Amino acid sequence: MKKGLAIIMAMLFSLSAFSVNGEETPKNIAAGKAYTVETDMPDTRSYNKDVDTGYMLTDGKKSSTTTISDANWVKLYRAVGRTITIDLEDDFAVTGFNCGFLQFKGPGVYCPKYFVVSVSENGKDFMEVAALENPVPIDKPAASRAVYEKTFESTYKARYVRFHFNVEVNCFPDEFEVYGTALKGDEKPFVKTPEKVFPNSYAPKDAAGGAMDLMLLHTGYYPENAAIVDNTMESLIPYLAYVSTSGRILDTMFDSYIFTYVGGRGPSEIPNRKEGEPIIGVGPDTTRSFKSDWEFLLGKLFDPVFNLKALDDASEKVRTSLKLGDDYSVPVYITLPYPKISDYVFGDYDGDGVDNKITSLADCVKAQKWFIEETLNCWDEAGYKNLELYGFYWMHEAISYGTFEDEAELIKLTIDLCHSYDKQIISIPFYQASGIEFYNELGFDCSFMQPNLSFNEPLQRDPAGMMEDFAEACKKYGLAVEMEIHHHLNTKGREVGKFYEQYMISCSRNGMMTDTPHAYYQGAGPGMIYTTAKSSDPYMRYIYDTTYKFIKNTLSFPDELKASVDNLTYVEKNDDVIGKITLNGDWYPRDVLAVITKEPKHGSVRVFEATKNFLYTPGKEYLGEDSFEVKLSLGDDNYDILTINISVVEPGMIPSEPESGPETSDVTSADEDGDNKSLLIPILLGAATVIAAAAAAFGIIKRVKLKSNG
Numbered sequence: 271m272k273k274g275l276a277i278i279m280a281m282l283f284s285l286s287a288f289s290v291n292g293e294e295t296p297k298n299i300a301a302g303k304a305y306t307v308e309t310d311m312p313d314t315r316s317y318n319k320d321v322d323t324g325y326m327l328t329d330g331k332k333s334s335t336t337t338i339s340d341a342n343w344v345k346l347y348r349a350v351g352r353t354i355t356i357d358l359e360d361d362f363a364v365t366g367f368n369c370g371f372l373q374f375k376g377p378g379v380y381c382p383k384y385f386v387v388s389v390s391e392n393g394k395d396f397m398e399v400a401a402l403e404n405p406v407p408i409d410k411p412a413a414s415r416a417v418y419e420k421t422f423e424s425t426y427k428a429r430y431v432r433f434h435f436n437v438e439v440n441c442f443p444d445e446f447e448v449y450g451t452a453l454k455g456d457e458k459p460f461v462k463t464p465e466k467v468f469p470n471s472y473a474p475k476d477a478a479g480g481a482m483d484l485m486l487l488h489t490g491y492y493p494e495n496a497a498i499v500d501n502t503m504e505s506l507i508p509y510l511a512y513v514s515t516s517g518r519i520l521d522t523m524f525d526s527y528i529f530t531y532v533g534g535r536g537p538s539e540i541p542n543r544k545e546g547e548p549i550i551g552v553g554p555d556t557t558r559s560f561k562s563d564w565e566f567l568l569g570k571l572f573d574p575v576f577n578l579k580a581l582d583d584a585s586e587k588v589r590t591s592l593k594l595g596d597d598y599s600v601p602v603y604i605t606l607p608y609p610k611i612s613d614y615v616f617g618d619y620d621g622d623g624v625d626n627k628i629t630s631l632a633d634c635v636k637a638q639k640w641f642i643e644e645t646l647n648c649w650d651e652a653g654y655k656n657l658e659l660y661g662f663y664w665m666h667e668a669i670s671y672g673t674f675e676d677e678a679e680l681i682k683l684t685i686d687l688c689h690s691y692d693k694q695i696i697s698i699p700f701y702q703a704s705g706i707e708f709y710n711e712l713g714f715d716c717s718f719m720q721p722n723l724s725f726n727e728p729l730q731r732d733p734a735g736m737m738e739d740f741a742e743a744c745k746k747y748g749l750a751v752e753m754e755i756h757h758h759l760n761t762k763g764r765e766v767g768k769f770y771e772q773y774m775i776s777c778s779r780n781g782m783m784t785d786t787p788h789a790y791y792q793g794a795g796p797g798m799i800y801t802t803a804k805s806s807d808p809y810m811r812y813i814y815d816t817t818y819k820f821i822k823n824t825l826s827f828p829d830e831l832k833a834s835v836d837n838l839t840y841v842e843k844n845d846d847v848i849g850k851i852t853l854n855g856d857w858y859p860r861d862v863l864a865v866i867t868k869e870p871k872h873g874s875v876r877v878f879e880a881t882k883n884f885l886y887t888p889g890k891e892y893l894g895e896d897s898f899e900v901k902l903s904l905g906d907d908n909y910d911i912l913t914i915n916i917s918v919v920e921p922g923m924i925p926s927e928p929e930s931g932p933e934t935s936d937v938t939s940a941d942e943d944g945d946n947k948s949l950l951i952p953i954l955l956g957a958a959t960v961i962a963a964a965a966a967a968f969g970i971i972k973r974v975k976l977k978s979n980g
Contacts, residue, residue: 294451294452295451296365296366296449296450296451297449297450297451298330298447298448298449299362299364299448299449299450300328300356300358300446300447301328301330301447302325302328302329302330303325303328303356303357303358303359304325304328304356304357305325305327305328305354305355305356305357306353306355306357307320307322307352307353307354308352308353309349309350309351309352310349310351310352310353310707311349311350311702311706311739311743311746312349312739312742312743313348313349313702313739314739315729315731315732315735315736315738315739316701316702316728316729316736316739317347317348317349317728317729318728319345319347319348319728320345320346320347321344321345322344322345326342326344326444327344327354327443327444327445327446328356328445328446329445331444331445332370332444332445333370333372333415333444336372336374336413336414336415337413338372338374338377338379342444342445343372343442343443343444344442344443344444345440345442346437346440346442346443347437347439347440347441348437348439348702348704349437349702350436350437350702350703350704350706350707351434351435351436351437352433352434352435352437352441353433353434354432354433354446355393355430355431355432355433356430356431356432356433356446356448357393357429357430358428358429358430358431358450359429360429361391361427361428361429361453362427362428362429362450362451362452362453363425363426363427363450363451363452363453363454363457364399364422364425364426364427364428364431364448364450365421365422365425365449365450365451366419366420366421366422366448366449367387367400367418367419367420367431367433367446367447367448367449368417368418368419368445368447368449369385369417369418369419369433369443369445369447370415370416370417370418370443370445371415371416371417371418371441371442371443371444372413372414372415372416372442372443373404373406373413373414373415373416374413374414374442375408375409375410375411375672376411376413377440378439378440378672379439379441379442380404380408380438380439380440380441380671380672381404381405381406381416381441382404382418382435382436382437382438382441383403383404383436383438383671384401384402384403384435384436385400385401385402385403385404385418385433385434385435386398386400386401386402386433386434386435387399387400387402387420387431387432387433388431388432388434388463389427389428389430389432390428390429390430390432391427391428391429391430391460392429393430395460395462396430396432396462396463397426397460397461397462397463398463399422399426400420400422402418402420404416404671405417405418407675408671408672408675409675415444421449424457424458425450425451425454425456425457425458426457426460427453427457427458428450431448433446436704436705437704438670438671438672438704438705439672439704468707468746468747468748469710469745469746469747469748470745470746470748471745471748472744472748472749472750472751472781472782472785472786473716473717473718473744473748473749473750473786473787474786475785475786477715477716477750477786477787478526478601478660478694478696478715478716478750478787479601479660479661479694479715480601481525481526481601481660481787482525482526482787482788482821483523483524483525483526483787483788483790484524484525484526484527484528484601484696484718484787484788484789484790485509485524485526485527485528485789485790485792485799486527486528486698486789486790486791486792487501487506487509487527487528487529487530487577487795487797488501488529488530488531488532488793488794488795488797489501489529489530489531489532489567489570489571489576489577490530490531490532490533490535490536490552490567490570491532491535491536491537491539491551491563491566491567491570492532492533492535492794497795497796498532498794498795499532499570499794499795500570500573500575500576500577500795501576501577501580501581501795501796502575502576502580502796503580503581503583503584503587504584505580505796505797505800506580506581506584507519507584507587507588508523508799508800508803508804508814509523509524509527509584509797509799509800510522510523510524510581510584510585510588510600511523511588511591511592512818515806515811519587519588519591519592521592521818521822522588522592523818523821524790524799524821525600525601525821526600526601526603526660527581527600527601527602527603528602528604528605528663528696528789529571529578529602529603529604529605530605530663530665531552531553531567531605531607531665532794533551533553534551534552534553534554534555534556534608534665535551535552535553536550536551536552536556536560536562536563536564536566536567537562537563537566538550538551538560538562538563539551550563551563552564552567552607552608553607553608553665554608554665554666554667554670554673555673556608556610557610557612558610558612558614559607559608559609559610559616559628559637560614560616560617561616561617561618561619561640562617563607564607564637564641565644567607568641568644568645568648571604571645571648572648572652578602578652578654578657579652579654581600581657582600582654582655582656582657585598585600585655585656585657586655586656589656598656599656599657599658600656600657600658601658601660602657602658602659602660603660603661603662603663603694603696604645604659604662604663605662605663605665606638606641606642606662606663606664606665606684606695607638607641607665608666609628609633609634609637609638609680610628611628611629611630611631611633611634611674612627612628612629613627613629614627615627616628616633616637619636619637619639619640620636620640631676631679631680631683634680634683635683635684635687638684639687642662642687642688642691642693643691645659645662646659659693660693660694661688661693661694661695661696661715662688662693662694662695662696663695663696663697663698664681664684664695664696664697664714666697667697667698667700667703667720668699668700668703668705669703669704669705669706670704670705671705678705678708678712681712681714682712682713685712685713685714686713689713694715694716695713695714695715696714696715696716696717696718696789697709697714697718698717698718698719698752698789699719699720700719700720700722701719701720701721701722701726701729701740701743703719706719706747706749707747709747709749710747710748716750717750718749718750718751718752718787718788718789719740719743719744719747719749719750719751719752720752720754720791721736721737721740721751721752721754721773722754723736723737723740723754723769723772723773724754724755724756724766724769724770724773725754725756730769733768733769733772734772734775734776737772737773737775737776737777737780738776738780740776741777741780741782744782744786750782750786750787750788750789751773751777751782751786751788751789752788752789752790752791753770753773753788753789753790753791753817753820754769754770754773754790754791755767755770755790755791755792755793755798755799755817756770756793756798757792757793757794757798758793759798759801759810759813760801760805760810763807763809763810764809764858764860767809767813768861770813771816771861774816774817774820774825775827777820778820778825778826778827779827779829783820783823783825784823788820788821798813799814799817802817808880809858809860812858816856819856825856826854826855826856827855827856827857828854828855829908830908830910831853831854831855831857831862831902831903831904831908831909831910832853832854832910833852833853833854833902833910833912834851834852834854834912835849835850835851835852835912835914836849837915838916838917839886839914839915839916839917840916840917840918840919840924840925841886841888841916841917841918841919841924842918842919842920842921842923842924843888843891843918843920843921844888844890844891845888846886846887846888847885847886847916848883848884848885849883849886849914850881850882850883851864851877851882851900851902851912853882853902857904859879859880859881859882860879862882862902862903862904863901863902863903863904863905864877864879864882864900864901864902864903865900865901865903866898866899866900866901867899867900867901867911868897868898868899868913869898870886870896870897870916871896871897872888872889872892872894872896872918873886873887873888873889873892873896873916873918874886874887875887877900884914886898886916888916888918892918893918893919894917894918895916895917895918896915896916896917896918897913897915897916898913898914898916899911899913899914900912900914
C-alpha cells in the first residue's frame with residue numbers, strides 16, 4: 271500500500287507543470303523509484319539486521335519524529351558502509367539531492383561521517399559529484415534529524431544516482447530525494463571517477479616484521495586476583511614451547527607476544543562505580559586519563575619477576591632446551607593506553623614540572639609520546655636477553671567517531687609517532703568494525719581482524735559460510751586474522767570449542783594459515799593455551815595439538831573426507847580384534863559421525879565414538895572371511911563409506927608384519943565406553959601412543975613400536 275501510494279505521487283509529479291518564467295523547476299525525480307543496497311562487507315551470513323520494508327527511501331515519507339521506533343526510518347546495522355543506487359529509469363539533468371538521517375547518540379544511532387554522491391549514465395561507470403561530512407556535532411546528546419543536501423552549480427546527465435556512506439553501529443536514513451529536470455544539452459561532461467582500490471590480498475607474511483603467531487597476554491590492574499595479571503615463567507612455557515602431556519619441551523610454539531591490559535582498568539577507577547559515573551582507566555571507554563594509571567601499567571609490565579621478565583626467563587629455558595642458538599629472539603608488542611580529552615589534570619607529560627591536561631588532539635599525542643619514551647627507557651634498563659621490542663599495539667578495536675570525532679586523525683598521528691622511533695604499530699579490529707576500510711591507508715603495519723564467531727550468536731548460524739565472508743573481507747581490506755579461543759573453553763568444552771575448530775578448518779583451506787600473520791585471543795592468565803596444554807581431557811589437548819600444527823602450517827582438513835584401514839584385518843577364532851580407522855585429516859574424532867551401514871555376516875562389530883576404532887568379534891567357532899561397512903560423515907554430503915575385511919584364523923596363524931616406524935606424540939586416553947579392553951585404545955589425535963602389549967593381549971601379532979615423548 272505504502273509503495274503504491276509513492277508511485278501514484280510520482281505520477282502526479284510527472285504530470286504537473288513546474289516552471290518559473292518559462293524555466294522548468296527541478297523536482298524529486300527519485301520519488302517512487304527502485305534502488306539497490308550493497309554492504310561494504312558481506313553480511314547475509316552474519317548480522318544481517320537491515321530493515322527496509324520495500325523502497326522506503328524513495329516512498330515520499332519522512333519521519334515525523336526523532337524516536338528510533340518511528341516506522342519511517344530505514345534501519346541499517348554495521349557491515350562498514352552502504353551503497354544505495356537509485357535507478358531514475360530515464361536520463362535526467364540532475365541538479366541536487368536531499369537525504370535525511372537520524373542522529374541519537376544514546377542508543378548508538380549515528381549519522382554518516384562521510385557521504386559521497388556519484389552519477390552514472392550506464393550504471394557501471396560513475397562520476398563523483400559531492401562529498402559531505404556529518405552536519406550534526408557527534409557529541410550532540412539530543413536526538414535530531416540531520417540533512418545531507420546540495421544544489422549543484424552545474425547539472426549532470428544521469429540515469430543512476432549512487433550514495434555511499436559509512437555505517438557506525440546503527441544508521442537510520444528516512445528519505446533520499448534527487449532533484450532534476452529534463453535534459454537541456456548543457457550538462458557537465460561526464461568524467462569517470464576511478465574506483466577506490468583496495469589491497470584484495472591478505473596482509474603479507476612480513477607485515478608484522480616477520481612475526482607470524484602473536485599471542486595476547488594480559489596484565490594490568492586486577493586487584494581481585496593478582497594471578498590474572500602476573501604472568502609467571504612456568505605459565506608461559508606452553509606458549510613459547512610445544513610441550514608433551516608430561517611437560518617435556520618438544521618444539522617452539524607462538525613466536526611473538528602482545529601485552530595488553532585487562533578490561534582497560536587502572537588503580538584510579540571508582541570503586542563500585544554506578545551508572546552515569548565517570549569511567550577512569552586506560553581503555554577507549556574511559557572518560558578521563560591519569561598519568562599515575564599509565565605509570566602503574568609500566569610497573570606491571572617491567573616487574574622484576576612477572577610478565578616481561580617471566581617471558582624472558584621462559585624463553586631462555588626454551589632456547590637452551592631446544593639448542594636454538596644465540597640469535598633466538600622473541601618479538602614483543604606493548605599496548606598504548608588510550609588518551610582521553612577532558613578537563614581533568616593528567617600529569618606532567620613534557621617534563622617541565624607542571625601538570626598537564628589532555629584537552630586537544632595535540633595533547634593526546636604528547637601524552638602518548640611520554641608513554642612511548644618511558645617504555646623505551648624501561649626496556650633499555652631491563653636488558654632482556656631474548657626479547658625484542660617490535661612496537662606497540664593500538665587497543666581500540668574500531669574507529670569510533672561517536673567516541674572521538676577526530677579518532678582517525680589521532681590514529682594517524684600515533685602511527686607516525688611510533689614510526690619516528692622505528693617501532694611498528696599493530697591493531698586488532700573486530701568483525702565489521704567502523705573505519706576498518708581506512709586501516710591500511712592510515713599506516714598500521716599489520717591489522718588482524720577478529721572473526722568474533724566464538725562469541726556472537728548471530729554469526730554462528732552458518733559458521734563455515736560466515737568464515738568464507740570473513741576471509742573475503744580480510745582479503746578486500748588487506749587484513750590478517752585473529753584466532754579466538756573462548757575464555758570459557760575449560761568449562762564449556764566443545765560447545766564453544768567447535769567454533770575455534772571452524773577457524774582452523776577455514777583458515778587451513780583459504781590460505782590464511784600459511785599466507786598471513788595470526789594474532790590469538792584466549793582470555794586472561796594463565797589462559798586457555800596453558801590450560802589445554804596441562805589438561806588430561808582429550809578434547810582440550812586436541813585444541814593444543816591442533817593449534818601447534820596450525821602454527822607449523824601442517825594442519826589439514828581436506829574438503830573431501832576419506833577414511834582408511836588395513837585392507838585385511840586378522841583375528842583368531844573365538845577372540846576379538848580392535849582395529850583403527852584412519853581419517854585423512856586432523857579432525858577431532860567426535861566431529862566425525864560413524865554409522866555401520868552393513869553388518870558383518872559372521873560376527874558383530876561396534877565403533878567407538880571417541881576414537882573411531884572398531885571392535886570386531888567373530889561368531890563362536892567361526893573360521894573364514896567376513897566384512898562390514900562403516901559410513902564416516904562430517905554431515906551433509908561430506909562422507910566416505912569404508913569396507914573393512916576380516917579374516918578369522920586358527921590360533922597362532924596370524925601372519926607377522928614388519929615393525930612400523932616411530933611416531934611423535936605421547937597423547938593417550940581411555941575410551942569413554944568403559945570397556946576394559948578399550949582402556950588401551952588410543953585417542954585419535956593425528957599420532958597416538960600404542961602400547962605394544964595391547965596387540966598381544968588382543969591376539970594381534972602385528973607390532974607397532976611408537977616413541978614416547980614424555
